[in-house]
Amino acid sequence: MTKAAGKTFKVGDHVSWNSEAGRVRGHILRVHRKDVDYKGYVHHASPDDPQYEIKSDKTDHVALHKGRALRRLRS
Numbered sequence: 001m002t003k004a005a006g007k008t009f010k011v012g013d014h015v016s017w018n019s020e021a022g023r024v025r026g027h028i029l030r031v032h033r034k035d036v037d038y039k040g041y042v043h044h045a046s047p048d049d050p051q052y053e054i055k056s057d058k059t060d061h062v063a064l065h066k067g068r069a070l071r072r073l074r075s
Contacts, residue, residue: 009052010051015070017054017063026054027071029062038064 009015009028009063016025030053032045043064045051051064 007072008074009067009070015052015054015075016073017069017071019063024056024063025058026056026063029053029055032064036064044050064069 009031011028011031014025015028018024018039022049032043032051032053033047034045036043036045036051043051049066051066052070053062053064054070055062
């Protein structure tokens with residue numbers, strides 16, 4: 001588990017976040033604790049401020065977000 005912006009998330013957590021299309025829901029697939037090159041962009045991450053790799057519930061889309069952008073959902 002990691003802690004970012006006062007929130008703790010782990011692989012498997014069900015979360016939501018805002019996107020251009022509105023609120024999206026998904027499950028955390030991986031937690032990145034160091035910079036990661038994803039789709040041609042470097043996403044900055046550290047043990048204190050990780051990036052979360054999340055798969056949308058409705059599509060196969062995978063997104064990377066910091067913990068401060070996420071909201072935990074009840075299972």
